[in-house]
Amino acid sequence: MAKKMLIAEKRPDLLRFTMPLTALLAAMFGFVGGNMAAQPMLGALIGALVGCAIAFVAETNLMRRTQVRWGVIAVLAIAGLVFGNVGTAVSGAIIGAVLSWTAYWLATGAYGMTVPIYYTPAQTLWHNTFKFICGLIFFFLVAPLIPVMWLSFNAEDFFTFTPEMLNFQAEGYSLKHYRDFLGTDEWMVPLKNSLIIAPIATIISVTLGTLAAIGLSQSHVPGRQAIMAILISPMIVPLIISATGMFFFYAPLGNWLEATLGLSQSFVGFVKVILAHAVLGIPFVIITVTATLVGFDRSLTRAAASMGANPVTTFFQVQMPLILPGVISGGLFAFITSFDEVVVVLFVGSAQQQTLPWQMFTGLREQISPTILAAATILVIVSIMLLTTVELLRRRSERLRGLSPA
Amino acid sequence: MKFTKPILTTMALGLSATTSLADGHMASDMTLVSWGGAYQSSQINAYADPYVAMNPGVTITWDESSAEAVAKLRAMNEAGSITWDVVDVVAADALRLCDEGLAMEIDPDEILAPAPDGTSASDDFGDLLVGDCFIPQIVYSTTFGYRTDMVPAGVEAPNDICDVFDLETYPGMRALEQRPINNVEWALLCDGVAKEDVYDVLATEEGQEQALAKLDTIRDSVIWWSAGADTPQLLADGEVFMGSTYNGRLFAAIEEQGQPIGMMWDAQVFDLDGWIIPEGLSDERLARALDFIYFATDTQRLADQAKYISYGPARLSSAPLVGQHATLGIEMAQHMPTDPANAANTFLYNYEFWADYRDDIDAKFQAWLAQ
Numbered sequence: 022m023a024k025k026m027l028i029a030e031k032r033p034d035l036l037r038f039t040m041p042l043t044a045l046l047a048a049m050f051g052f053v054g055g056n057m058a059a060q061p062m063l064g065a066l067i068g069a070l071v072g073c074a075i076a077f078v079a080e081t082n083l084m085r086r087t088q089v090r091w092g093v094i095a096v097l098a099i100a101g102l103v104f105g106n107v108g109t110a111v112s113g114a115i116i117g118a119v120l121s122w123t124a125y126w127l128a129t130g131a132y133g134m135t136v137p138i139y140y141t142p143a144q145t146l147w148h149n150t151f152k153f154i155c156g157l158i159f160f161f162l163v164a165p166l167i168p169v170m171w172l173s174f175n176a177e178d179f180f181t182f183t184p185e186m187l188n189f190q191a192e193g194y195s196l197k198h199y200r201d202f203l204g205t206d207e208w209m210v211p212l213k214n215s216l217i218i219a220p221i222a223t224i225i226s227v228t229l230g231t232l233a234a235i236g237l238s239q240s241h242v243p244g245r246q247a248i249m250a251i252l253i254s255p256m257i258v259p260l261i262i263s264a265t266g267m268f269f270f271y272a273p274l275g276n277w278l279e280a281t282l283g284l285s286q287s288f289v290g291f292v293k294v295i296l297a298h299a300v301l302g303i304p305f306v307i308i309t310v311t312a313t314l315v316g317f318d319r320s321l322t323r324a325a326a327s328m329g330a331n332p333v334t335t336f337f338q339v340q341m342p343l344i345l346p347g348v349i350s351g352g353l354f355a356f357i358t359s360f361d362e363v364v365v366v367l368f369v370g371s372a373q374q375q376t377l378p379w380q381m382f383t384g385l386r387e388q389i390s391p392t393i394l395a396a397a398t399i400l401v402i403v404s405i406m407l408l409t410t411v412e413l414l415r416r417r418s419e420r421l422r423g424l425s426p427a
Numbered sequence: 428m429k430f431t432k433p434i435l436t437t438m439a440l441g442l443s444a445t446t447s448l449a450d451g452h453m454a455s456d457m458t459l460v461s462w463g464g465a466y467q468s469s470q471i472n473a474y475a476d477p478y479v480a481m482n483p484g485v486t487i488t489w490d491e492s493s494a495e496a497v498a499k500l501r502a503m504n505e506a507g508s509i510t511w512d513v514v515d516v517v518a519a520d521a522l523r524l525c526d527e528g529l530a531m532e533i534d535p536d537e538i539l540a541p542a543p544d545g546t547s548a549s550d551d552f553g554d555l556l557v558g559d560c561f562i563p564q565i566v567y568s569t570t571f572g573y574r575t576d577m578v579p580a581g582v583e584a585p586n587d588i589c590d591v592f593d594l595e596t597y598p599g600m601r602a603l604e605q606r607p608i609n610n611v612e613w614a615l616l617c618d619g620v621a622k623e624d625v626y627d628v629l630a631t632e633e634g635q636e637q638a639l640a641k642l643d644t645i646r647d648s649v650i651w652w653s654a655g656a657d658t659p660q661l662l663a664d665g666e667v668f669m670g671s672t673y674n675g676r677l678f679a680a681i682e683e684q685g686q687p688i689g690m691m692w693d694a695q696v697f698d699l700d701g702w703i704i705p706e707g708l709s710d711e712r713l714a715r716a717l718d719f720i721y722f723a724t725d726t727q728r729l730a731d732q733a734k735y736i737s738y739g740p741a742r743l744s745s746a747p748l749v750g751q752h753a754t755l756g757i758e759m760a761q762h763m764p765t766d767p768a769n770a771a772n773t774f775l776y777n778y779e780f781w782a783d784y785r786d787d788i789d790a791k792f793q794a795w796l797a798q
Contacts, residue, residue: 178684179663272506286456286510368502371510372458372490383491387463389656 032130039127040076046123047072050116071097072120079124086125093121108187166401173198173394180389198395208396211380217291218366218376219359222298226355229299230306231348235340237307238314249307256304260364267297268368287373294370298362302355309354313347313418346418350411357407361400453715456486460514463491464656465679469735470515472753474723477731481722485715494654496520500529500705509707512716515564518557518699519778525560530703532559538717540725542744551726551742555699557778562724563701563741565732568764568773569609570695572662572677573669575687585669588694588772589617592645602658602670605651607638607792608781609671609696612774614641616694622772626780635788639795651796662688674764678737682755682762692769698776701741739765 033039048069055064075093082089094117101113126132133140136148172180176195185193202208233252237245255263271293278289317340325335341348363378370379377396384393459475461467467489475487492499496516503509516524524530535556539548549556555563571591578584582596590597591613603610615625615634618641628634642649650667652658658672659680674695680686702724704716722728729740730748737759740746749759760766764773 177663179660179686181660181664268502269506272503272508276508290510372460372488372492373456375490383463386494386654387491387656388465389654389660 031133033127035076035080035128039080039124040073042127043076043079043120043124044069044072047075047120050120054112072124075120075124076128079121079128083125083129090118090121090125093117106184106188108189111189169394170398170401173391173398175391175394178390180391180394198391199399201390201392202395202399208377208380208392211375211377214374215360215377218294218298218374219356222295222302222359223352223356225295225299226302226306227348227352230303230351230355231310231344233303234307234310234314235336238311252307253304255301263301264365264368267300267365271297271369286371290371290374294366294374294376297365297369298359299355301362301365302358305354305358306348306351309351310344310347313344317343343421346414349414353407353411357404452711453718454512454709454711455484455715456488457512457712457715457719458488458490458510459719460490460492460496460511462493462515462655464676465683465736466675466738467491469732469738470723472735473732474719474728477728478719478722497523497529500524501527503705504529504707509705511705512708512712513719514703514705515700516703518561518563518701519776519781521561521701521703522558522778522782524703525558529706530560531706531708533562533704535562538721540721542726542742544744546744551744553743555741557699560703561699561701562703562720563699564724564729565700565738565741566697566765567700567738568674568692568695568697569604569671570674570677570764571669571671571691571693572658572680572688573691574662574665574667575689577665577668584689585691586693588613588691590691591669592617592641594645594648597668598648599668600648600650600661600666601645602650602652602661602667602672604671605653605796607788608776608785609774610642611635611638611788611792612696613694614638617641622774626777629780629788630784635791639791642795659686659688662686674762675736675738678762682752682757690769692764693772694774695764695769695772696774696776697764699741700738733759733763737762737764739763 048065051064051066051068051071052061053064054068055061058064078089078093094114097113097117097120098110099113101109101111132149133145136145140148168182171186172182174194174196175181175183175186175198176193177183183193187193233248236242237249237252242248275289275293278284278292279286284292321339321343322335325339326332330338360376361378362376363382366374366376366379367382370376377400381393381396384390459470461470471489475489479485479487490511493515496514497520500509500511500514503511514530521530525532535548535552539552539562541547542551552563555566557563571585571588573585575584577599579597585591585597591601611629612625615628615638616622618637620628620634620637629638650661650670652661652670652672655673655676658667658670659676661667661670663680663684663686669691674690677688677690681688681690702720704713704720708716724742726742726744727748729742730745730750732738733740733745733749734751734753740749746765749763751757752759761768764770
């Protein structure tokens with residue numbers, strides 16, 4: 022009910038505003054669709070006509086929004102089914118939903134109701150264009166992931182949308198790439214290596230990074246900025262340069278460990294990769310912990326000292342609990358850095374330390390197998406879960422520090 | 428009961444002593460370097476798994492780095508830490524590594540098994556033993572595959588190398604490797620140069636211009652590939668009508684994946700792939716590497732590999748032993764690049780020519796691509 026009431030008092034003109042804009046959007050869709058039949062211009066023309074029709078129907082049926090929108094969706098879906106397959110029908114339905122929404126949004130004048138009443142038309146236009154650009158940015162960030170996830174359920178061994186997949190037929194889909202990923206040493210050994218290397222490197226980065234951040238936040242440390250710059254440098258220096266340097270730096274170190282201490286080649290390899298990844302992770306920890314320390318009230322440490330606590334007790338009992346969210350998010354960034362890293366491990370590691378990104382890199386180059394897509398999908402989901410954790414921690418930290426009412 | 432424990436310990440010690448003696452102090456870890464994909468699986472199935480079954484306690488790690496083997500071996504050599512034991516490379520890379528002293532020189536008759544009938548290894552491998560370090564495994568070829576469903580109606584399927592350059596009869600995109608090797612030879616062949624004159628013509632400035640001019644005629648219809656997996660993917664997508672790649676990749680796409688692709692063997696270019704042993708291994712690791720090589724390059728093992736991939740075994744004595752595909756059960760002989768029906772018109776990659784002219788022609792080709 023509430024939606025039907027959303028009609029502005031001053032509605033725009035049909036022929037000079039609603040119809041051309043809807044037609045323009047529809048022509049864009051038509052252009053893309055027409056491209057598939059190698060007739061982009063014809064597609065754009067048909068699209069523009071469909072857009073005009075939708076705008077006209079919307080203008081003349083302002084109060085029957087729900088019925089008209091479902092009608093448009095149904096008509097375009099059926100048109101898609103007639104001229105193509107199930108896949109085009111779904112596209113038709115989505116385009117119908119977008120076009121009819123736009124037509125009503127324009128025709129009812131709803132576009133002008135989210136801005137302050139004193140806005141000029143130009144300001145309203147900019148307000149909506151800005152929102153549209155933001156939407157586009159979001160779309161371009163996320164859209165490339167969708168085909169990757171979709172293709173990971175491919176029943177074939179190629180990165181190809183088969184006709185069965187586009188028709189949403191069961192035989193076009195399979196979980197075999199997930200079985201390949203989860204069931205073979207080829208992928209499980211790299212996963213295991215990644216799960217050994219990343220957590221240990223993270224622990225080292227977090228320990229050293231947190232200590233460095235606390236030290237550098239003291240005003241009496243000489244040359245703070247210079248030390249900070251050096252510690253942050255692994256983030257700024259091109260990775261390939263750091264990797265080459267690390268390769269030549271760690272090779273004699275590894276030889277010494279093997280020859281003098283008699284450690285096994287595989288163990289030494291892990292030590293080298295873990296140390297290299299720890300170096301890459303430290304800057305992220307320093308930056309996040311330094312940011313958290315800005316909001317840390319130093320009088321608390323003085324209060325603790327005045328009550329007889331030594332600096333170590335003060336750190337663990339007072340400072341650490343308050344900066345913990347920063348430490349954890351720094352740790353997560355360090356973990357992701359190591360878990361996603363391919364260049365340094367290719368240089369410093371040997372085949373016994375093959376990590377997941379290494380395996381994906383060589384697999385993508387030598388055999389374009391959708392198993393990589395299955396691995397990527399799993400990694401994306403893991404990354405989303407990690408980032409969600411970071412966000413929840415950030416909110417908790419804000420709440421604790423009283424920055425947001427909750 | 429009191430005595431049982433020492434006796435068991437002695438027995439265990441004795442046992443471990445005999446095993447280590449039988450191994451002749453060989454390292455128990457070995458890193459093999461190969462190309463990944465179906466080719467590496469064929470090596471695992473034909474060589475590595477049987478070898479580990481015979482030598483329990485040996486662990487083999489695979490590194491899919493053959494594509495950058497030369498660069499990596501150089502870096503490892505400079506850093507003084509060689510982590511690879513046996514490396515699979517194409518013959519041209521083996522020659523470079525040998526020249527630079529990064530690969531170990533070998534005496535084939537000393538380290539490789541003779542054929543079952545007693546023929547020496549050097550005779551069994553024959554001409555394929557190029558250079559002083561290379562231990563051949565397979566003969567592969569770079570050849571064309573085409574989409575059978577994209578052949579224009581009323582036209583014969585492409586069966587001549589010059590069909591690649593014939594855009595009128597066979598319109599559509601082509602996939603060619605992004606380097607001059609093979610492409611310039613094919614271009615000259617289709618520009619009226621006789622097969623035996625190709626390299627003489629290519630050695631001249633005008634000949635190189637002529638080859639690039641011929642490639643220019645199809646340039647707008649070419650997608651350039653750089654990894655062996657690209658062309659099968661492009662063919663499966665229908666992005667290209669025909670494309671060059673390694674014959675084993677096409678075999679996998681046709682027979683294992685059931686893609687509508689046909690083979691065009693005309694003017695296929697033979698090349699060799701095989702092992703090298705890096706220079707600078709410790710004695711134990713070298714002993715293990717040599718033991719593996721002796722086993723993995725014998726007549727039966729090379730013939731076994733052909734059960735998993737359609738590359739021809741490098742030994743003469745292996746050819747009669749090539750049987751059926753291990754899982755598909757189809758006769759493999761007819762899918763080998765060396766099969767007489769497929770090898771009616773072939774080229775052997777000319778190592779000397781390309782060693783001398785590669786940098787020069789590469790530069791011209793890349794400049795032409797960038798125009």
